[in-house]
Amino acid sequence: MYYKRTMGDDEGVSVQAIATTFEILETLRDRDGAGVTELATEVGVSKSAVYNHLSTLSALGYVTQENGRYRLTYGFLQLGLAIRERSPLYTASKSALQTLARTTNETVNLVVPEGTHGVYLYRVGGDEHPIPEGGQLALHASAAGKAILAFWDATRVKEFIEERGLPALTDGTVTDPAALRDQLRSIRDRRVAFDRGEQIPDWQCVASPVVVEGDPIGAVSVSGPADRMRGKRLEEDTTGLVVSTAKSIEISLLESDGRTNTV
Amino acid sequence: MYYKRTMGDDEGVSVQAIATTFEILETLRDRDGAGVTELATEVGVSKSAVYNHLSTLSALGYVTQENGRYRLTYGFLQLGLAIRERSPLYTASKSALQTLARTTNETVNLVVPEGTHGVYLYRVGGDEHPIPEGGQLALHASAAGKAILAFWDATRVKEFIEERGLPALTDGTVTDPAALRDQLRSIRDRRVAFDRGEQIPDWQCVASPVVVEGDPIGAVSVSGPADRMRGKRLEEDTTGLVVSTAKSIEISLLESDGRTNTV
DNA sequence: CCACCGCGTTTAGCCATAGAGAACAAACTT
């Protein structure tokens, strides 16, 4: 029995126990609770190992056991929200996004780049979005992602494409580098990006980037099911509102921010 | 050199590496980023140990390194928000709480019990609250906490008091068990709890519990600085709105919920 | 009613590995 892990992704992982713990935690997140045996087979370690991890996490307050099943506690909410709260972009955007959600009557997202993917940092005005708040998204296949990519310099975009490729998430996903670059140029000029089912079928999206000192620290997007995001007037109006909201966030960031760092 | 940890809280911790990792993570959260040496002295382990932990966490995507400092990524947001999203109470409450925030023009909180403390599961309508969203609160020294305690049975309250005591957080904190029990009785009858600077000086609060099948799964609270939470009319109006909001959440939970579990 | 799973938990014990410590390199302050 001597394959070490289920998968060989131990690149740079020097403390195995941590990798195991997070595999357990992620499984608990995805299944909304689980038992020891279940986790042991899923993660690929012995029952007693899982038990040790769980009891440790439980002693630390990150996991609870109720009626035989283990589940994550809100300790992770404390970790996650604390980081978000420290983001100047988030605090500067929040109320403007709420207003935008109310006037458009659609789901409004704040997306930030992290590494080579995007994160839904905040959402307001709807719960029907397929990717949950806090979840990740592909930068090349979403309006918000493209709005961010548009303000990266060419070499960085090149590296991004080389590293991640342009996998097709739907029929509409832009998979050709040249086509993507064309779009990015126009997005940079107009400050608007669109997504018509490139990320999720029948899901449309308008986004505008928030750029501080040339750096796209995030993007505001409005999204909804394709059948509701129709009509020229509405579309144009929404687009205008998204752009002006993003712009006003930029301005309020410049005002407040003398030396604090961005994002 | 043979004291093991800085503090001897290794009760039930059988995988030391996990405890170390979470100490590092919590330090990163509290300081909003830190360096290796800094963390090593703070946590009380060697630099190389910290380095190993950080590079592992970094490989797993929970930590990034930018310009020399390590900081938490939004991976924790994904863990934390995923749990919240699964809470029927949260999803059932959200829009009602937003409405409440708009009509009262004050900060509205949703608090849930976890173990022997409370957690601010959601907040809307203000950012001046001293305890951040996702943060913990003492059940005996807050309106929302007392609203929850009021619907625990006597033995559980007794155990709670024995385990945690009733530490005074301000001059106004209720520290006498008998006095607390008196308050709880009246809270259970009226379905309203008050906090006039018992948790934080000059910070007032009104709360009403959400009770499902006799179990207080959470509480709705409205809070603000003492000078703004004055005036009989406003106070009575607010109280009424809080109670009716909590009640309406109860009802919508009962409607949707046939067999799904609570909290 | 009892044998039988299945579960979470506990117990031994070996071997890997997590961590200490020192040496290194690069980025600073002086």
Place this chain on the structure above:
DNA sequence: AAGTTTGTTCTCTATGGCTAAACGCGGTGG
């Protein structure tokens, strides 16, 4: 340029994380 201080790498070994096997219990079905 010398002197600090940082992050990183290396080596080594006692620690502690992990496996395997056994335990106790609650539920199920014969």
